[in-house]
Amino acid sequence: MIEFIQLLINGILLGSILALGAVGATMIFGVLRFAHFAHGDLMAIGAYFALTVVTVFNLPVLAALPVAMLLTAGLAVGIDQVVYRRIRRVQPVILLIASFATALVLRSFIQMVWGSSNEVYETGIQLPWRIGPLTLKPDHLLIFVAATVLVIGVHLFLTRTKMGKAMRAMSDNMNLALVTGIPADRVIMWTWAIGGALAAAAGVFLGMDTRLHPVMGWTLLLPIFAATILGGIGRPYGAILGGLVIGCAMELSTLIIPGSYKPAVAFAIMVVTLIFRPQGIIKGSV
Amino acid sequence: MELAGLGAYALFFLNLVGIYAIMALGLNMQWGMTGQFNIGIAGFFAVGAYTTAILTTGPSDNWLGGFNLPFLAGLVGSVLVCLPIAWAVGRITARLRTDYLAIATIGIAEIIRLFFLNEGWLSNGTRGIPGIQKPFGVGNGGYLLVVAAFVGLTWLAVEIARRSPWGRVLRAIRDNEPATAAAGKDIARFRLQAFVVGSCIMSLGGGLYAHFVGFVSPEAFRPLYGTFLVWVMLIAGGSGNNLGAMLGALVVWLIWSSTEMLAGLVPTALIGSESAFRVFLIGILLQIILVSRPQGLLPEKRPPMPGEHRR
Numbered sequence: 105m106i107e108f109i110q111l112l113i114n115g116i117l118l119g120s121i122l123a124l125g126a127v128g129a130t131m132i133f134g135v136l137r138f139a140h141f142a143h144g145d146l147m148a149i150g151a152y153f154a155l156t157v158v159t160v161f162n163l164p165v166l167a168a169l170p171v172a173m174l175l176t177a178g179l180a181v182g183i184d185q186v187v188y189r190r191i192r193r194v195q196p197v198i199l200l201i202a203s204f205a206t207a208l209v210l211r212s213f214i215q216m217v218w219g220s221s222n223e224v225y226e227t228g229i230q231l232p233w234r235i236g237p238l239t240l241k242p243d244h245l246l247i248f249v250a251a252t253v254l255v256i257g258v259h260l261f262l263t264r265t266k267m268g269k270a271m272r273a274m275s276d277n278m279n280l281a282l283v284t285g286i287p288a289d290r291v292i293m294w295t296w297a298i299g300g301a302l303a304a305a306a307g308v309f310l311g312m313d314t315r316l317h318p319v320m321g322w323t324l325l326l327p328i329f330a331a332t333i334l335g336g337i338g339r340p341y342g343a344i345l346g347g348l349v350i351g352c353a354m355e356l357s358t359l360i361i362p363g364s365y366k367p368a369v370a371f372a373i374m375v376v377t378l379i380f381r382p383q384g385i386i387k388g389s390v
Numbered sequence: 391m392e393l394a395g396l397g398a399y400a401l402f403f404l405n406l407v408g409i410y411a412i413m414a415l416g417l418n419m420q421w422g423m424t425g426q427f428n429i430g431i432a433g434f435f436a437v438g439a440y441t442t443a444i445l446t447t448g449p450s451d452n453w454l455g456g457f458n459l460p461f462l463a464g465l466v467g468s469v470l471v472c473l474p475i476a477w478a479v480g481r482i483t484a485r486l487r488t489d490y491l492a493i494a495t496i497g498i499a500e501i502i503r504l505f506f507l508n509e510g511w512l513s514n515g516t517r518g519i520p521g522i523q524k525p526f527g528v529g530n531g532g533y534l535l536v537v538a539a540f541v542g543l544t545w546l547a548v549e550i551a552r553r554s555p556w557g558r559v560l561r562a563i564r565d566n567e568p569a570t571a572a573a574g575k576d577i578a579r580f581r582l583q584a585f586v587v588g589s590c591i592m593s594l595g596g597g598l599y600a601h602f603v604g605f606v607s608p609e610a611f612r613p614l615y616g617t618f619l620v621w622v623m624l625i626a627g628g629s630g631n632n633l634g635a636m637l638g639a640l641v642v643w644l645i646w647s648s649t650e651m652l653a654g655l656v657p658t659a660l661i662g663s664e665s666a667f668r669v670f671l672i673g674i675l676l677q678i679i680l681v682s683r684p685q686g687l688l689p690e691k692r693p694p695m696p697g698e699h700r701r
Contacts, residue, residue, distance in 0.1 A: 133489075138489060139489040139492060139493055141492075141496075187677050187680075187681065190681045191680055191681060191684070194684055195684075196488070196489075197425075197427055197488050198680055198684055200427060200488070200489065200492055201621060201625065201676070201680060202676075202677060202680050204429065204618065204621070205618075205673045205674075205676040205677050205680070206673070206677070208614065208618060208669050208670075208672075208673040209669075209670055209673035209674060209677070211666075211669070212666040212667065212668075212669035212670040212673065213666075213670060215663050215665075215666035216663060216666045216667060216670065219663070220663060220666070325496075326493075326496065326497050326500060329493045329497075333490070333493070362508060364504060364507070364508050365504060365508070367497075367500060367501070367504065368501045368504060371497040371498075371500075371501060374493070374494070374497065375482060375494065375497075378482070378486060378490060378494070379482065382486075382490075
């Protein structure tokens with residue numbers, strides 16, 4: 105039972121990291137109608153941006169977080185302007201291939217600039233809190249709180265601002281949204297910026313929880329897509345729910361099967377979703 | 391001496407071009423003809439390579455070996471093992487839209503890689519399976535003939551398929567699915583068939599690869615080598631065109647090999663890691679192709695309709 109609760113805590117932690125990635129991926133999926141395969145590597149590069157800020161300016165990670173989010177948002181918008189924008193009208197599948205190429209370019213860029221070895225934000229061991237038989241690292245609480253704040257921020261953006269409403273409209277019904285005069289190009293830019301910023305946050309939290317590595321984002325791509333599909337594509341709230349479910353399922357699965365098969369668990373949930381409820385928990389728009 | 395070295399390199403180079411050409415032809419069956427976005431090539435590649443490795447090596451305590459079967463039996467085994475896997479994957483994914491198929495196939499490839507990585511009794515884990523022999527005791531030169539024969543056979547088979555009524559249905563599905571369904575074709579079944587055939591061709595390529603390199607390990611089946619290069623080849627060569635797929639294999643492998651030299655010229659301090667720099671270049675190259683010439687070097691040509699005279 106204790107082990108179960110401990111794994112559940114880990115699962116919620118992993119789930120909130122996945123949720124941040126999945127919210128961005130699902131918004132890009134909803135507005136631009138393609139699965140962004142470079143999303144995991146966008147997370148990784150965000151984590152590395154934060155690493156540079158931490159080491160150069162000697163700041164704590166949380167202070168580096170906004171900088172990393174801003175830089176990654178800019179990078180995402182830049183990639184869209186240089187590559188995706190030009191092929192958006194050709195065929196959605198060409199966009200998929202292009203995003204696959206972007207993933208590799210980003211990952212090799214990380215290897216070229218920061219090297220391929222493991223990195224950490226802070227060396228030294230953090231003393232975990234002991235609550236009875238359970239252990240909880242202070243970082244974990246920090247990640248959870250910061251993720252919650254970001255999710256609430258996204259919620260406010262989507263429901264209170266004009267741009268957020270336009271984004272939801274485009275995700276719901278593209279043609280209707282365009283007819284009503286929504287500035288598509290600006291909405292797309294904002295989608296990339298927010299998707300990039302959230303990806304960076306997810307990457308930084310992942311780096312705080314474990315370590316930084318060039319393939320750290322790529323290995324989480326599959327669970328993120330699983331969360332996106334489980335929650336219903338184009339549904340930010342579904343993505344949060346999906347992320348938490350997938351995260352907990354991945355951690356709890358280690359009770360039964362070897363831990364190295366964790367990605368397979370996410371994948372299995374995704375396949376079951378696709379077979380029995382392809383529209384996701386909250387009916388997806390795409 | 392220089393010339394002999396160059397010749398040996400050319401043999402090595404052409405062998406790999408041939409193996410990649412086979413995989414590009416398999417992908418062309420799925421993507422070029424049917425429009426199925428499979429980015430799990432590495433998975434089928436791995437299945438083929440491991441199957442023949444297990445079937446043809448001698449006994450060992452470290453992995454499931456000792457069958458000592460001949461080369462051709464190993465390749466047949468590769469295709470036969472791939473068949474049910476591809477069928478199951480295709481069955482699940484046949485009705486899915488492109489993006490879902492892409493996500494599903496990449497997941498399957500990763501799981502196949504995890505499986506070979508973790509099931510040590512079967513595949514010797516990270517250490518891989520060494521000592522896979524080339525057939526009939528040939529060297530790289532003789533093996534090139536074997537690979538060339540397989541490329542020729544595969545090309546003939548997919549080209550016949552492309553010109554057949556079956557190939558026409560596949561293209562019809564790709565270009566206009568509702569119209570094809572209205573014409574009474576069972577779309578899911580045709581998609582499944584194309585997926586299985588294409589995957590088995592990839593598995594065959596994997597088998598040939600294992601015998602050429604003589605060693606398989608999970609490292610070789612990362613998405614980069616297994617999947618990404620094949621995609622660049624097909625897109626650069628011209629998807630839908632079988633000759634284009636093979637030309638793409640040659641051109642892209644040439645570029646990929648020459649980036650090694652290019653990376654050697656640039657000081658390491660500037661680029662950090664040579665292999666990362668190569669991937670970086672090839673990724674940029676693909677982006678340039680996609681933006682500037684999405685139809686590839688040899689664009690698809692429609693085969694003549696039955697009874698239609700070429701003028």
